Amino acid sequence: MSVSLDGFVAGLDQSRDQPLGVGGIRLHDWHFHPGDPAYEASEPVRDHLLRPVGAYIMGRNMFGPVRGEWDEDWRGWWGEEPPYHAPVFVLTHYAHEPIEMKGGTTFHFVTDGFVAAHEQARAVAGDGDVDIAGGASAVRQGFRAGLLDELMLDIVPVLLGAGERLLEDVGDPVLTPVEVVDSPHATHVRYRVGG
């Protein structure tokens, strides 16, 4: 998760036109410049994000901007070939048939909560990781369910001042930094979660 130094994963006024809210796009600058030497230090982190993953869990707002029933035409933000290449379990209150995309991504819609989504993801992931693709609410649900092994934070040297916080109402988990990748654009920290 890319997070501002003051703790936000998105700015104010998230909308279909501005899914990351005011200023939120700045949190992702570090991975928009592959091949640019000025951004080389973040390369291992970009590579990690693109590694094969067994399955993903995704929050509803990350999949689509529509509140309420699904728009039948909506197939996610990522075009016909999303970058996941694995089953993606979308947390939602509205049932929907699975949507099969190109390149191995299938969106499944789970209406009975994070733990159920995690079980389904774990069942299909085999030896692969189950990753939370985002957003912040899905990560918080993972913390509250005690189902996170790792938290990857990209701490971006930007202050948004307001917006959606990541680490709020998740209790007091044991977190241990186990790896840091240092770049001028973000401090990437991998935390082990739990004792």
Add this chain to the structure above:
Amino acid sequence: MSVSLDGFVAGLDQSRDQPLGVGGIRLHDWHFHPGDPAYEASEPVRDHLLRPVGAYIMGRNMFGPVRGEWDEDWRGWWGEEPPYHAPVFVLTHYAHEPIEMKGGTTFHFVTDGFVAAHEQARAVAGDGDVDIAGGASAVRQGFRAGLLDELMLDIVPVLLGAGERLLEDVGDPVLTPVEVVDSPHATHVRYRVGG
């Protein structure tokens, strides 16, 4: 400044008995174990904190817990030989004669704001650095005055959930991480401030 991963420099209910508030002491665990191999990775940061500094600026609550007029008996939290060994300019609304301590520390009380304190500190610091000893409010005043060159953050993998935030109402300064020291107890990041 030691800061929790959710952005707090102190927990709730700061008081004379509990100057860092509920849980706040956990933010300083990383520098309480000099010589302990488990805390060795933070050694360079502890050494940096103990280096000779030209002068300090200190917020009023960091110097003493008393609100209102000064208690004439109060000489700071640190005993007769504080660890500063330099002039310390304390921001306050209440004038007070300087207090000379052992070991080179003299507390001066400045009633006309951060910029004035900075001028006085700069004047006596010579070639040495002017450091903000803390607390959070003094750092925020430094940001707002545009007088910070560097911000040293010790990002501690602890969630306090509530308390005093550091990076709030300081605008949108340009911050660039220039050095990271990675330990299991804190991720120490030195930011350059300004373009």
